[in-house]
Amino acid sequence: MVVLRRVCENVHCNEMTAYNVAACTAQCLLWPTTDVHNAMSSDQRLTAAKRLIELVRKMIDGAYDIFGADCLPFLAKSELSSELSKSLCNVAPGSLSS
Numbered sequence: 001m002v003v004l005r006r007v008c009e010n011v012h013c014n015e016m017t018a019y020n021v022a023a024c025t026a027q028c029l030l031w032p033t034t035d036v037h038n039a040m041s042s043d044q045r046l047t048a049a050k051r052l053i054e055l056v057r058k059m060i061d062g063a064y065d066i067f068g069a070d071c072l073p074f075l076a077k078s079e080l081s082s083e084l085s086k087s088l089c090n091v092a093p094g095s096l097s098s
Contacts, residue, residue, distance in 0.1 A: 002071045005063035022056035029056060 004025065008018050030052050031037065040048065059066065 001063040026052040026056040
């Protein structure tokens with residue numbers, strides 16, 4: 001969650017808000033087993049997906065509170081990652097695609 005929170009901290013470059021990151025990762029992180037999933041109606045699956053996204057968004061937003069400040073040194077920005085981040089922020093959207 002802390003890594004996902006760090007992704008969100010670069011929203012000005014990557015447009016990945018906590019909601020966007022949660023929408024991309026929630027089903028991989030917390031989706032029910034196949035048996036449970038197959039027993040659900042399509043409306044139940046949609047409701048479950050929305051709830052999972054909201055739960056993961058809250059976990060991302062509260063990652064530092066949940067995991068404590070101890071996790072921050074592990075993910076401290078290095079000088080190299082700061083420079084890479086700055087250079088990627090200056091890349092025009094779509095210019096990296098072929």
